Amino acid sequence: MGYRYELRFGGVGGQGSLTAGTMIAEAAVFHTKYYATQVPTYTSQVRGGKAKADIIISDEPITFSETTNVDFFMTTHQSVYDAYRGDLKEGAIILVDPALVKNIPDEDRKKYKVYEYPLIYTAKHEIGNVVTMNVLAVGVCIGLTHVLDKEAVREAIKDRVPPAFLDLNMKAYDLGLEVGEKFRKEGPTKK
Amino acid sequence: MGRIAFLDANAAVAEAAVIAGCGFYAGYPITPSSEVPETLAKIMPERGVPFIMMEDEIASINACIGASASGVKAMTCTSGPGLSLKQEALGEACIMEIPLVLVDVMRGGPSTGLPTRPSQADIMQARWGTHGDHPIIAISPCNAQEAIFETIRAFNLAEKFRQPVYILTDGLLSHLHAKVYLPDPEEVEIVERAAPTVPPEEYYPFDYNYEIPPLAPWWTKDGKSYRYHMSSLNHDKTGFPTVVPPFIQWQEKRLISKIMNHIDEIEKFEYYKMDDAETCVIAYGSVAEAARVAIDEARKAGIKVGMFRPITIWPFAEKQIRDLREKVKRIIVVEMNLGQYILEVQRAVAEKIPIYGVLQAAGIPIRPIQILEKIKNPEKSVEICMTEEELKKFGGGE
Numbered sequence: 001m002g003y004r005y006e007l008r009f010g011g012v013g014g015q016g017s018l019t020a021g022t023m024i025a026e027a028a029v030f031h032t033k034y035y036a037t038q039v040p041t042y043t044s045q046v047r048g049g050k051a052k053a054d055i056i057i058s059d060e061p062i063t064f065s066e067t068t069n070v071d072f073f074m075t076t077h078q079s080v081y082d083a084y085r086g087d088l089k090e091g092a093i094i095l096v097d098p099a100l101v102k103n104i105p106d107e108d109r110k111k112y113k114v115y116e117y118p119l120i121y122t123a124k125h126e127i128g129n130v131v132t133m134n135v136l137a138v139g140v141c142i143g144l145t146h147v148l149d150k151e152a153v154r155e156a157i158k159d160r161v162p163p164a165f166l167d168l169n170m171k172a173y174d175l176g177l178e179v180g181e182k183f184r185k186e187g188p189t190k191k
Numbered sequence: 192m193g194r195i196a197f198l199d200a201n202a203a204v205a206e207a208a209v210i211a212g213c214g215f216y217a218g219y220p221i222t223p224s225s226e227v228p229e230t231l232a233k234i235m236p237e238r239g240v241p242f243i244m245m246e247d248e249i250a251s252i253n254a255c256i257g258a259s260a261s262g263v264k265a266m267t268c269t270s271g272p273g274l275s276l277k278q279e280a281l282g283e284a285c286i287m288e289i290p291l292v293l294v295d296v297m298r299g300g301p302s303t304g305l306p307t308r309p310s311q312a313d314i315m316q317a318r319w320g321t322h323g324d325h326p327i328i329a330i331s332p333c334n335a336q337e338a339i340f341e342t343i344r345a346f347n348l349a350e351k352f353r354q355p356v357y358i359l360t361d362g363l364l365s366h367l368h369a370k371v372y373l374p375d376p377e378e379v380e381i382v383e384r385a386a387p388t389v390p391p392e393e394y395y396p397f398d399y400n401y402e403i404p405p406l407a408p409w410w411t412k413d414g415k416s417y418r419y420h421m422s423s424l425n426h427d428k429t430g431f432p433t434v435v436p437p438f439i440q441w442q443e444k445r446l447i448s449k450i451m452n453h454i455d456e457i458e459k460f461e462y463y464k465m466d467d468a469e470t471c472v473i474a475y476g477s478v479a480e481a482a483r484v485a486i487d488e489a490r491k492a493g494i495k496v497g498m499f500r501p502i503t504i505w506p507f508a509e510k511q512i513r514d515l516r517e518k519v520k521r522i523i524v525v526e527m528n529l530g531q532y533i534l535e536v537q538r539a540v541a542e543k544i545p546i547y548g549v550l551q552a553a554g555i556p557i558r559p560i561q562i563l564e565k566i567k568n569p570e571k572s573v574e575i576c577m578t579e580e581e582l583k584k585f586g587g588g589e
Contacts, residue, residue: 030195040366063487064480065367066481066484
């Protein structure tokens with residue numbers, strides 16, 4: 001098998017996690033040579049239910065979109081962290097917002113590379129709008145994993161965000177990339 | 192030239208409906224089908240095409256019957272519980288021979304069941320959900336790209352055969368986003384309804400001179416409509432009720448034969464790695480893609496296995512399934528229900544070769560690994576196997 005990378009973006013309904021996943025998948029299919037699929041899972045609740053998007057990026061067509069070896073997992077909610085880290089592969093990268101995911105077992109920190117970053121606080125207070133949280137997370141993800149070309153992802157973000165929020169989202173993306181690159185150098189968050 | 196898009200099968204079906212010339216949509220949203228109306232609500236008004244969110248499922252299909260009788264291509268969309276509600280009107284569309292496309296995104300059941308989880312539990316409801324002898328056409332695409340071409344085909348079949356046509360997808364396929372090509376209408380075959388060849392005063396909606404009588408527009412904006420009667424009671428050529436036995440028998444038989452006489456045109460299926468296969472997996476819809484992965488894996492291990500994938504689910508691929516008896520040693524039917532399509536396979540095979548099932552109605556997709564296990568050891572049960580860790584995912588009141 002060729003190149004394959006699995007990502008999972010999880011949150012509670014309304015946080016924008018599914019959109020974050022979609023932007024990465026769209027970046028792959030529209031702005032790179034890769035194939036990608038995105039499968040969302042959600043519950044009956046419109047707001048507040050657990051939601052996740054599983055993205056597969058591959059250099060081969062994807063016949064059946066089943067994520068079994070997740071390389072990257074981002075979440076902004078404890079319930080989602082607890083529920084959806086089952087099929088992470090050993091050494092997977094986990095990105096969480098420590099304000100909302102407080103309980104990370106020690107064994108997870110050994111098994112995976114856990115990075116903590118206050119996504120929601122930063123989006124709200126440094127960027128200026130909490131809705132940019134998902135784009136900020138996409139930035140951190142790309143800076144940290146280098147899974148896709150950062151400019152390809154930038155194009156995908158531009159395609160999707162409303163024009164009035166473009167500058168704000170670009171600011172969020174750039175900050176995310178910077179944080180991601182820093183994490184990449186420094187390694188997982190120490191506890 | 193068409194365009195490339197990143198869509199789930201729901202949005203793909205919606206986009207394809209517009210390409211096929213869908214001129215009317217009425218529906219009532221229901222998970223996991225709601226992206227169909229969501230997409231159409233955006234793109235149909237832009238084209239000046241009516242999109243109506245009705246008060247319920249029953250009104251939706253009845254509105255579509257009215258629209259179709261008025262000469263436009265009509266579609267509605269729902270999921271299991273909504274499909275139950277639509278069944279009476281579906282029967283009306285069958286007996287009045289109204290072209291109609293009915294999208295059913297299957298979810299777990301019975302009743303409200305599992306709103307956000309996939310299943311294939313409406314296979315038999317699609318066939319026999321409405322009462323009385325009636326024909327049905329049902330199509331089950333396996334991915335978003337195929338959903339586009341099959342939706343266009345569904346409209347074509349509906350118009351050609353004056354017949355309601357199902358598109359059966361499921362909660363997994365309907366939400367799986369993938370890169371697809373949306374063709375321009377000029378790039379695909381689009382069938383328009385046959386126009387009546389006689390003036391209104393000589394027109395009969397069920398003219399005995401035709402296998403499929405042309406359906407005249409009942410009402411048109413320009414006033415050139417044909418005024419005629421339609422009844423959901425058994426009727427004669429005029430559309431008025433009749434109890435004259437030969438008329439009834441003739442009409443009932445014609446309803447079936449107008450489909451069965453053209454079975455080769457309606458049936459569509461795929462053989463995958465079947466040339467030297469000793470085991471044949473039968474799977475349809477998104478499950479077929481899981482089966483494909485399993486078959487590829489099994490082939491690597493030297494197992495001679497292939498797949499027969501019905502794309503047209505109804506009418507049943509009688510001849511193709513019967514022929515399998517001479518070609519393979521065993522059949523494994525894989526479906527996300529407790530055994531529906533397998534019943535027809537069993538009937539057709541008539542105990543000539545063994546038939547095994549991977550039948551799962553657990554609200555989760557059937558995994559390639561389960562199918563692979565079954566291919567390796569057909570006698571073994573491969574029902575959902577989950578680790579404690581995996582089970583934890585499903586905790587809480589979802």
